[in-house]
Amino acid sequence: MSQLDFSVVFDNLPYLWQGLRFSLLLTAVAFAAGMVLGTGLALLQHLEVPVGAQLARGYVALIRSIPLILVLFWFFFLVPLMLGALMNGGRPMPIGGVWTAFITFSLFEAAYYSEIIRVGLRSVSKGQYEAAQALSLSTYKTYRFVILPQVVRVTSPIILNQTIILFQDTSLVYVLSLTDLVGAASKLAQLNGRLVEMYLAVAAVYLVICCTASQLVAYLRRRTQLNQNR
Amino acid sequence: MNMHLPTPRLAGPAQAEPAIVLEGVTKFYGGFRALNHVDLEVARGETVIICGPSGSGKSTLIRCLNRIETHDRGRIVVNGHELTDALKDIAAVRREVGMVFQSFNLFPHLTILENCMLAPVQARGISRREARETAMHFLSKVRIPDQAGKYPGQLSGGQQQRVAIARALCMRPQVMLFDEPTSALDPEMVKEVLDTMVGLAGEGMTMVCVTHEMGFAREVADRVVFMDKGAVVEQDTPERFFSAPASERAREFLRQVIH
Ligand SMILES: Nc1ncnc2c1ncn2[C@@H]1O[C@H](COP(=O)(O)OP(=O)(O)OP(=O)(O)O)[C@@H](O)[C@H]1O
Ligand SMILES: [Mg+2]
Numbered sequence: 001m002s003q004l005d006f007s008v009v010f011d012n013l014p015y016l017w018q019g020l021r022f023s024l025l026l027t028a029v030a031f032a033a034g035m036v037l038g039t040g041l042a043l044l045q046h047l048e049v050p051v052g053a054q055l056a057r058g059y060v061a062l063i064r065s066i067p068l069i070l071v072l073f074w075f076f077f078l079v080p081l082m083l084g085a086l087m088n089g090g091r092p093m094p095i096g097g098v099w100t101a102f103i104t105f106s107l108f109e110a111a112y113y114s115e116i117i118r119v120g121l122r123s124v125s126k127g128q129y130e131a132a133q134a135l136s137l138s139t140y141k142t143y144r145f146v147i148l149p150q151v152v153r154v155t156s157p158i159i160l161n162q163t164i165i166l167f168q169d170t171s172l173v174y175v176l177s178l179t180d181l182v183g184a185a186s187k188l189a190q191l192n193g194r195l196v197e198m199y200l201a202v203a204a205v206y207l208v209i210c211c212t213a214s215q216l217v218a219y220l221r222r223r224t225q226l227n228q229n230r
Numbered sequence: 231m232n233m234h235l236p237t238p239r240l241a242g243p244a245q246a247e248p249a250i251v252l253e254g255v256t257k258f259y260g261g262f263r264a265l266n267h268v269d270l271e272v273a274r275g276e277t278v279i280i281c282g283p284s285g286s287g288k289s290t291l292i293r294c295l296n297r298i299e300t301h302d303r304g305r306i307v308v309n310g311h312e313l314t315d316a317l318k319d320i321a322a323v324r325r326e327v328g329m330v331f332q333s334f335n336l337f338p339h340l341t342i343l344e345n346c347m348l349a350p351v352q353a354r355g356i357s358r359r360e361a362r363e364t365a366m367h368f369l370s371k372v373r374i375p376d377q378a379g380k381y382p383g384q385l386s387g388g389q390q391q392r393v394a395i396a397r398a399l400c401m402r403p404q405v406m407l408f409d410e411p412t413s414a415l416d417p418e419m420v421k422e423v424l425d426t427m428v429g430l431a432g433e434g435m436t437m438v439c440v441t442h443e444m445g446f447a448r449e450v451a452d453r454v455v456f457m458d459k460g461a462v463v464e465q466d467t468p469e470r471f472f473s474a475p476a477s478e479r480a481r482e483f484l485r486q487v488i489h
Contacts, residue, residue: 130298131335135349135401136324145348149339 008194009201012184019184020205026101026180027167033106034166035159038113043143045114046121056114063111068104069172075104076176097176109166116158120151157220164213168206181205247310249274249405249436250295254304257290257460264290265301266460274404277437279447279468282457283483288440291457292407295438296327309404325354328398332410334390336382342369342393343378346400354401361400368396372426388419392426399430406430408439442487448472456480 009016043049044056063071079100083093095103124147132142152159171182179187181202189198250272257265264287272278280288293299294306297313297320305312309326311319337345346365350356356364369375372392374385382390391411398406408427412420424446431437431450441447447454447468454471456463458479466476475481 125335127331127333127335128337131329131331131337133298134296134324134327134329135397136321136353137349138321138353141352145352146337150337153339 004197004200005194006197006201008188008192008197012188015188016181016184016201019179019181022173022178023167023170023180023182026105026170026173027163029102030105030109030166030170031163033102034109034113037106037110039117039148041110041114042117042121045118060111060114063108064115068108068169069175071108072100072104072172072175076100079103097173097178100176101170101173101178105166105170109162112162113159116155116162117151120155121147123154124150153224157217157224160213160217160220164210164217167209167213248272249276249309250438251307252291252304253306255291255294255301255306256303257287257294257299257301264460265294267304268460268462270455270462270465272405272436272438273452274436275434276452277431277435277439277450278453278455279451280438280440280455280457281442281444281447281483281487282463283486286457287460288457289409290460292329292409292438292440295405295407296324296329298329325401326403327405327407328401328403329407330391330394330398330409330411332413334382334387334394334414336390336394336397338382341379341381342374342385345382345393346397349397350400364400364402365396368399369393371399371429372396373422386419387415388422391415391419391423395423395426395430405436405438408437408441410440410442412441412443444472444484444487456483458483 041056041060044052047053076097080092080094083095084091087093128146128150129142132146137146170180173180174183174186185198185202189195192198248271250270252268252270255265255268255270256263266287268287268291270278270291280291282288290299294301294313295308301313307313308323311322311326313319313323336342337348340348343362343365346369347358347361350361350364351358366375366378369378372395374389374392374396377385377389377393382393385393391414395406395411411427412423415423420443424443427437427439427446428450451468453465454468455465456471456475456477456479463479464471464476471480472484475484
């Protein structure tokens with residue numbers, strides 16, 4: 001076998017960076033939207049909102065039982081059909097791979113985040129709600145200032161863990177012919193025949209990012225434990 | 231015209247009307263009758279101690295007074311607001327009534343100062359600056375102003391409970407409710423909390439306090455209410471209640487509390 005030659009990696013750094021940027025952007029969007037939606041789904045269940053709670057439970061159960069790649073396909077093919085039926089007189093309205101990825105990942109992650117937040121909500125003692133009530137705080141302000149900040153603290157290591165998995169899952173967008181880091185690498189690898197170098201380099205990038213994030217998880221866990229001991 | 235005439239105190243109905251009125255209050259937990267036709271009045275400035283055996287409904291009663299629990303029958307009027315499903319009255323009562331819990335229930339993610347400022351700012355709409363001044367005033371009063379920047383977990387139980395009292399006072403309540411405020415404390419910390427409460431009673435705060443601290447009851451109570459099985463069995467001045475309880479159940483209870 002020929003010598004490893006990483007020049008192919010360095011020669012194509014801008015293209016790889018472009019791929020990585022998309023991976024990071026998708027992770028960030030799915031994280032932000034997924035957290036907002038997930039918090040909503042968790043609150044619907046926690047507050048036992050009539051109908052809303054059942055819908056949220058059903059949604060979470062459904063999404064969690066389907067592989068992400070299948071959800072991606074669904075969205076890519078079904079949403080244009082649905083949009084077309086609604087607004088375009090039956091002709092499909094393609095929304096494009098990028099939007100499909102953003103929407104699908106957000107909706108998918110929301111289900112997972114909501115489960116984490118739901119468990120976190122249960123960990124806050126009844127006394128916290130009662131104290132807030134006795135102080136005349138409204139339900140909204142109770143959650144906003146008393147309950148959710150505590151939930152975020154307790155769950156932040158697990159949330160971050162889930163986000164690391166999300167970052168790795170973003171490589172699935174290759175099925176939509178989008179170019180994330182893995183996608184960029186595989187295109188280059190095929191063009192130049194330098195598969196080993198390319199995939200080693202990509203693995204190294206994932207390793208560095210995920211290890212850094214794991215360190216952060218460990219730090220958050222220590223901080224949470226400190227808080228509990230205090 | 232004499233400008234130095236003292237302005238007459240607002241007498242009239244507002245002053246004369248009792249702080250708390252309960253009429254035939256009954257509460258069920260499922261089929262279990264936790265409160266059974268309770269009638270009780272608390273005058274303004276009065277300190278009422280509620281005692282009774284475990285499970286007699288003391289907590290339930292006190293928690294109905296700011297509608298953390300809802301009663302099923304009868305009437306509860308607090309500070310002129312009748313407690314029904316009307317959210318406006320509930321909010322008003324909760325603004326005017328402070329509550330201190332056995333387990334402190336401070337907000338662990340907020341500093342002592344933030345604990346004291348949150349409700350005045352968010353529920354009363356007071357400016358942060360004024361809320362901070364009020365908070366420091368009451369933290370000084372419970373003698374822990376130097377802990378303002380710490381988190382609840384960094385304080386002793388006695389200090390936490392005093393913060394909880396200060397936090398309630400920051401809402402400028404007219405009535406204070408206490409549910410066994412010293413039961414979760416190590417013995418050496420009970421006194422510092424009771425002293426704070428004695429001071430409060432001395433200033434004329436209307437207080438309803440569930441406690442088994444009989445020495446404290448003797449010292450500050452205007453009236454002791456004895457409950458058993460969800461009902462008020464007897465109520466009397468502490469002198470008479472402790473020396474000559476009328477009912478056999480109260481005598482039995484006092485034997486057990488005092489040993
Ligand atoms: N949320 C609830 N659901 C069902 N039963 C309850 C509930 N809260 C209280 N009870 C019951 O109601 C009765 C009165 O309870 P409460 O807490 O008022 O008693 P207490 O006098 O405060 O007792 P303790 O001295 O132990 O605090 C008890 O038998 C208790 O088991
Ligand atoms: Mg009790």
